[in-house]
Structure formats: C-alpha cells, structure tokens
Amino acid sequence: MELSLSKEKINNLKTKISPHNEAVRLRPDGDIAWIEFDLPGEKVNKLTSKVLVRLLNIIEELSQSKYKAVVLISKKNNNFFAGADIEEIKDLKVQQDARDAAAFGQSIFTLLEALPMPTIAAINGACVGGGCELVLACDYRIATDDASTKIGLPEVLLGIIPGFGGTQRLPRLIGLQASLDIILAGKTVLGTKAYKAGLVDLCVPKELLLSEVKKFVNEVIKKGKRRKFFSARGLANTLLEGPLKFLIFKGARDLVLKNTKGHYPAPLAALDVVRKTYGKNLFKGFNLEADVFGKMAVTEVSKNLISLFYMTESVKKQTGLSGNLSVDLSEVKNVGVLGAGTMGGGIAQLAADKGMSVRVKDVSLDAITKGLKTANDLFSKDLKRKKITKYDLSRKMSLISGGVDYAGFKELDVIIEAIVEDMNIKKKVLSEMASFCKADAIVASNTSSLSITEMSTAWPNRENFVGMHFFNPVNKMPLIEVIRGTHTSDKACATIFALSKKMGKTPIVVKDGPGFLVNRLLLPYLNEACYVFAEGLSVEYIDKTLLKFGMPMGPLHLIDEVGIDVAAKVAKILYSAFGVRAEPASVMSKIVEAKKLGKKNNSGFYIYDSAGKKLNVDGNIHNICGVQKTLDNKYKPEELVHRVLFPMVNEAALCLEEKIVETAQDVDLGMIMGTGFPPFRGGLLKWADSLGVSKIVDDLEEMAVKFGPRFKPSGAIFNMARSGKKFYQ
C-alpha cells in the first residue's frame, strides 16, 4: 500500500508525538470493536496530532485483530469531530511541515481504509473538516437527522484546502457537482441532505442511532468491506460527471471567482486539485492534495482568516467588560424599539427572529405599519428561501407589536432608541418615555454620531443608558458598537453586549466619542477618496482600485450608499472634534449643494434607477464639483490605496491611545464586521503591521508635505514607529 508520507517520517512522528490515549478509546464488544472519541476537557472532539497518533496505534492494533467490524463513534453531546486542531494549523510556518502534517493524516486514514474488517462511522453532531475526511475513509456512514448533525469541509473558509484526503474521497463518493458545492464554498450539509447525496448510507433519528448502528453492523458483517463509488443518474449527469466534466470545472471556477473576486486562493487551489486528480490514481491525488495544502497553510491569507476566526470565537467568550469581568445578568426576553423606521424595523425583526418579544413605538400608525412591513418583508425572504416555514413566519411576526403610545413599556427589560438623529428630539422623547418604563430598564441608543454621555442626561438613571450602534442594513451587517458613556454601568454595558450576541451579532465595546470607532476610522478614508477625486481622477478608477484591494465597495460608491449629506454631516462633526486632520474635502458639500444626495435620491457620484440599482458614474460629476479631470495614472493603485487607508491607520492608533477601544483586535473586528474591510487581510491593523508601522509613518510624513497637514502622523503612531512597536505584539 502506498502512503503519501514515508514510513520513516511516520515512525518519526510516532515517536516524537505522544499519543492521547484518553481521547480515543478502543472498546471491545464481542465481534465488534468500538472506537470511541472523547477528548477530555473539551466540548468537541478535535483531530490533534496526539489524537491522530493514538488513532494510528489503534488502527495498527486492529489490523492484527479478529474483530469482524469496527464502529467509530463520538461520546460528545452533539459533536462528532470539529475537525483538525486549528491551533496546530495556525502554527504551521514551513511549507514542508504543513505538507507532512497533511500527509500524516492522509496516511492514517488510508490505513484505516485498508483495515481487513468493515468500518462504520456513526455520526451525530458536527462532523467537519478532518472529521468529515475521517468518516470518508470508513466503509459505511450512518448519520442522525438531528439539527446539530452537519457534515462538510469548511477548510477554504480558513484559507486552506481539505488535507486529509477530502478532495479525493468526497468527489469519488458523491460526484463532482455535489462535492465541489461543499468543498469550494466550505459548506456543511444536514444528515438528511447527506443521505440524499449518498454521503451517508443511512439517516436515523438521534435517539435510535445506537440501536440502528447495531442492526446495521450485523448486516455489514455479512456483506463485508466495500468501496462505494459515485455513479451518475440520468444522461445529463452522466455526461457532466464524465466527458463533459470540464463544463463543471469551468462553471465552478467562474462561481468561485465571482464570489471571491480573486482575493482568496484556497477555493481555486482546491478546485485545481480536484480537476487534476478526479478519476485518476488515488495515491497521486493524495500527494498533490498534501502539496497544495502545504502551500495554502502557510499563506498570509490563511493566517489572517484563522486569526479572524479566533477573534470572533473570542468575542463569544467576552462579557463586554474590561478584564472580562462577569456580572449577574438576567436574560433579556423583551425589548422595546423606539422608532419604526428602517433601523427600528430592522432591529425589531432581528430581535423577533431570535425569539424576543418586541414592542415598537412611533408617532403614527403609518410608521408602525412600515416597521412591521420591514420586518415582514425580511421574514418573507427567509420563507421564500425556505429558511423558515410559514408557521415560523407567523410566530416570529407575532412577537412584534406596536402602537403610538407607551403601552407595554413597563414590562420591557431593554428599550432601543432608533428615532431621528437629533439630540434635542432624542432627549425630549427619552424624558417623556421615562415615566412609562421600569426604573431599572436599560436604554440603548442606536445613534451613529451623537454623544451617549450627553444623551444620558435625559434619562433619570444615566447608569442604565448605553449606546447600541447597529449598521445598515441591520439584518446583514454583523457588527454592533456598544457605546459606553461616562456613566454607563457595567451591568448596562454587559447586558447590551450579551443582547448583541443573542441577536447573532459581533459586539465591540467602544468608549463614547465623536464617530465612536467605525465612523471615526471610516470618515478619513472616505474623505481622502474625495480629495483624490477632487484632484481630477475618475470615480471608476478610485472605486475599482479599492475594490481590487478587497473592499466590498469603492469609497465613493459607499458615500452614495450612506448618503452624501450624511457623510458630509459626520465629516463636519469630526472636523469640529479633531480639527485639521479631519478637514472635509470641499467636493462633498458641493455635491450636496447640487442636490445630489447619493442613492437615496438616485443621484450621487453614480446614477441609480428608481429601484436603487446602480447604473453608471454621473458623467457630469467633475463639472458639478468644479474639478479639472486628470489622468488616472497620476497615482499607481498602491499609492492610491495607501493614501486613503493610512489616515485610517493613523486614526486607529489614536483610538487605541485614547482607549476608545481596548485592543487592536477590537479595531480589526470593527472594521471587518462594520465596513467589510477585507477579511483576508486580517483587518486594518493586521494589514498595517504587515506593511510596518514605521513605513506608514514615513509615508504619512511625506504625504503631509505633498497633500497637506491632515496627514501628519499622530503622536500615538509616531511613538509606536520610534519604539519599533506593532499593533499586534
């Protein structure tokens, strides 16, 4: 039997790594050997190297045994295998090591596959990544129909490709179309769907898993080993999976490029491996898979995606208080929403979606109707996509009610304010509302630009006042800035932090201050894009350059989306707070004066149709702003990117110094989740570190001379450069 890792290397690893004997147990049961996975001290099983070595030892023992069947099963609650240990992948720095790590796993699974007796995997709970590859190496698979049972290969989401044989065994088992669907998008499928796809041989209710496995094993003992291969059904599929498979590869490649815009190499690499190996020699296939895995595992993109994964995981454990203090919180079961506009309606929908009861208040029944419609439209989309049933829809909508008075407010734990952005009106409404609420109700303002500390003076109990800045559209944008005013209590902050998580969002705690974090960092970038535009470069070039950098949308297009008047207003607020470094580009107000407000009135840097679809750049935009056109090649893409993003880095250094947020991680999460800063770059400050803080400072100084004093590096970043510090130590 050929293995993708040499005997020497395998033996070497076997002696170097001590087996984790408790994580994998071999339980004899008559003719059947049960391999039970139960990683001590963890909620999930992971395929660490120690677990792999232990598994190897067991396989070697079994290969000499008389057992008639082997069953692999997890003793965890609703988890089979969470995959390989990401911690180990993170630490892979050398391509050859990474290649060998994959080949080691491949070899063990190949030995498992080669056992003389039939092997059966009994799957309940997540079975992903290496776990999925493990069951693919078994002869038979049984899955439960439990909602927790998800089988798939999410490797590409971490910038790597399946490395334990997934690119080889999955296509051979379920065919090209179904397997590429899983591998290239990093998808998982439920037990029922896995059964339909032929990925598992049986799908059973969770409660019957053990008894069904025992029945199944008895039949399998009679049947013996087998190797299942996919065979296409129907003429079209037979052609597509065979002679016309290039069509599938081409379609898959186009889809990947469309989804990743070429920024993420892993899906293309995985596709390449499948394309080159499908239907050919398995051993060669493993070798190529291991080689490509090795290449991918050491890319910066992969490291960045893994670090982002850890960031989001760590938020799950955070409480929103510094030092991760915990306070006693009661679960928020009902929320009030003040204002049924786009944001209010979106917030109501989100809360109802997560099972909270919502009471909306606005000044007119028409407004309430609109809010209900906003929520209902979002749920209807989910219904159309079959994400929910009609019963779910009616149940979720039933959680939302509304009126023009404060009926029901005495029962509310949390009230989220989402009315017009006007300090005086907000204060007036807050003081009017106070007498209708519980004394200990927590009030969270969804303001994007006003001071939480000042607003809190209108609430009798200012400790209970906090900011909860959602981003538009609420249902899609994953970030919430939890704004701590001067007087906000730990309890209020932690309650809103927990509520944000309950709403399925990623919260970061931000100290009250102009623009909070995200808008404060975003504005210098948008503003600078306007300055570049004012030099006469084309809108297309500016936006395309940033799109190529990985931004989800060009800066000028984003200004249109936000509303040019809104952007100008925020720019003004920041200017009055920060002075020269935030001096707004004059073109913004010129465009507003020309009554071009962006997408909302179908005319900004771009022209939009009545449905809000972007058509083309307004050909007259330079004239309107009194700008002489110049050639785009005045700045190379990299120069342009640095020019618009370095002011952002500069501002981020200040935010950290002022403790607007506590860590560089908060900044990066905020920018990725709040603005779509490219995840593959790891975040603004990860990216800045990769360039070097001192380079950025040097460039900023140079730009300050060339373009004006707004670029002058702040003391904060200057000191970092001088002492050789990075944002991530």
Place this chain on the structure above:
Amino acid sequence: MKSENDVVIVEGVRTPFVKAGLDFKNVHAAELGKQALKELIAKTNLNVKTVDEVIIGNTGTPSDAVNISRVVALNAGIPKEVSAYTVHRNCASAMESVAQGFDKIKSGMAEVVLAGGTENMSQMPLMMSKNQVAAFEALAGARSGGQKLSALAGLVGANLNQVKDLVTTAPFSETPNKPIISLMQGLTDPFCGINMGQTAEILAKEFEISRAQQDEFALSSHQKALRAGESGIHAQEMTPVFLPPKFEKYVSADVGPRKDISLEKLSKLKPFFDKKFGTITVGNSCPITDGAAMILMMKRARAEALGYKPLGVMRSYAFMGLEPERMGLGPTLATPVALKRAGGMKLKDIGLIELNEAFAAQVIACKKAFNSKKFYEDRMGLSEAVGEINDDILNVNGGAIALGHPVGATGSRLIITLLKEMQRRGNVQFGLATLCIGGGQGGAVIVEREN
C-alpha cells in the same frame, strides 16, 4: 359592597369591526384575536406569567385552528404552561368565556383570566357538495386504470352538475350539486330549520312591529355609532389592526356605521328573508362582520396587589333558553335571572344597557316583552313585568346594526362598551349587557362600575 373575592374587569380591548369581505377578509380569526389580546396585555402592562387561564369564544372553528384560544394565547406571548380553551355558545360565545372566567375566579380555580372572543365570518368556508365529495372519494378509492378513468369522468360530471345548478336554481337554495355555504348553514337553526332572519320575522309579526319602526331603530343605531366614532369614544376601546400578510395597511376604525344612510334609503331595501310579507331587510339587521374583543378579569385581591384600577366588578350572569324560532327574545329571559342573582336587583337599578342588535325587530320585541306582565306570567310564572327599557340608556353608542356582529366576539364587546361608557358617565352604578343567542337562548351579565 366590595369584597376581595369580587371578580373585577380590569380592562378590555377590541379590534375595529369590519364588514365581512372587506379589509379583514384575509386576516385569520386567530390573528384578529392575537392582535386584540396583545394590545390588551400591552395596555395593562400585564406580566403574562400571572395569567391562569385563557378562554376565548369562537363559532366558526377554523379547521386550521380548532382550539383557537390556544393559538391566540401562544401567539400573543402567553407562556406555554398556561391553559387555554375555546368556548362555543353561538352568539354568546364571548359572553360565555367571561362567564366561565367569573366562575373560575369565584371558585378559586383562577385569579387572572383572559377572556373574550374572535370571529372571522369572511373566512367561513364554502364546502363541497355531497355529489362532489362522493366523486372525490371514488377517485381516491380507484385502483385500476379503468376505475380511475371512470372516477375522473364522475368528477367532471359532478362539476358540470354544479355549474348547471348554480345557473338554474335560486341563489341560496340547496341542491346536492351546489357548494354548501357554511355561513348560511351556521345561521340556520338545525332544530327548527329556519334562518335567524326568519326568527326575527316571527317576532316582527307577533309583536306587530312595523317596517318603519325597524328602519327608524336602524337609523338611530347608525347615528349613535357615527357620533361615538367621530368623538373618539369607540377609539377608547379599540386597537388598530395591522393587516397581514403584507402589512401595508392598518384598520383603526369600525367599518359599518354609514353616513349616507337615511330613512328613505332604508325604506327602499327589499325584505331579505320573507320577500312577500316580510319587514326584515339587510338595513335593519346586523351585518356579517369580522372582529375580536378581549377582556382581562381578576380576583379583586390580586388586581389590587398588582396595582390595577379596574373598570368594574362583574356581579352576576345568567343564560336561559326558549324555543329556537323565537331566539331573539333571549335577553328578556336571561335578564331577570341575572338581576336576581346579583342580589335581587330590579331593572330600574340598571343605569346603562347594551342589548345586542341582531335585528331591529328583535330588539323592539324584547323591549315590548320586558314591559309585558302577561309575557312574564306565561313564560316565567312571574307576577309582574321586568320593566321598561329606557331608550336613553340603551345602546347609547350604537349597536350591532351599525357596528356589526362578529358572532363569537360580540359578547365581550358588549361588556367592554358598557363598562367604558359607565366609566365615562361616572354616575351609573350598574349596567346590563345582554344578547340573544341562535338556537334559542339568551345571556345577560350585570356589572358594577368601579370608582
């Protein structure tokens, strides 16, 4: 005299009442009930964990929500642990729910009860004809190809016969081929076989009530309802209903009271039930209507502990029966019993009355009977009449002829309307809500205003 064991009515909320086939046409009865109940809970800032029982009246029994009370309760956010059941006493279903709440609280089985009713008469189904059902059954039972073919032919035949009968027979006549209109069936007494309108015709004739008297009564109902609607009186007991499935509109006012109504117009309408000798028209009857009305009731001690200021105290209730063909007289029999149960009260003690207006003739007949010594001697062996009904205190904000009568919801609507007006007046101590019940019954509830 106040007692901690009193059953108090804390608050009530109803939806607007909308004539069938209009804005509520696509709003399920459970949805109407839920919106009313949710608003009642919000308005009273009720902690839903305190609720012991949910009792909701409904007559249509939608097949996708047979225990509609449970559907309403769960969707309104009542905890899953709380019991909920549906009651059916035809037109008095919602009054029955309040009566059962009263009994539960009095007997100590509950302290906080949500009661009320909901009805969507627009959605009462058209049912397949007998012949069509038979054809479908044949199709489902067919095994061989030949059987299937002939069953299919049978189905086509049943459909053709249906079309034929629809074209050739009178609109509401029954044949084995025409679809069955469940609403019509529901309004027809299964014991004596006559329609509710025909029961009113009987009363009109026996009590010698002229067409003009009936039309005048109907006009006055509209005028009072319009006045109350315009001055915001009805709004005090109503919550707007936001309309699924699209939530693009809401309804915040009753659709029934008409400004363009006049005696002349009313007099031109043709009798609906007895074309030849009849006097009952669609103008002097209550319209088929959709709506819901919910009430929060509690044991006084509990209400006080929770800090509520109730609208009133429920003193008694009574239901009595009579021959189905004179069902409209039900109030005259239930009222004296309820008065007696309320501690030997007399009709003259009552300062405000809501007597449901199923038909103008029926209300007028009740008035006459209430004041007839002979009627009570014959019917109940009493020595005197119950008394005269003073028009000034009867249905002062309009009645079902203008507002409509969503059958399963009217009982609680009457009690809410009554108590709210007693609170507005401030000088009325006792009130009576009473109605006639299809099938030959009457119901009555006596309430006392709470200071």
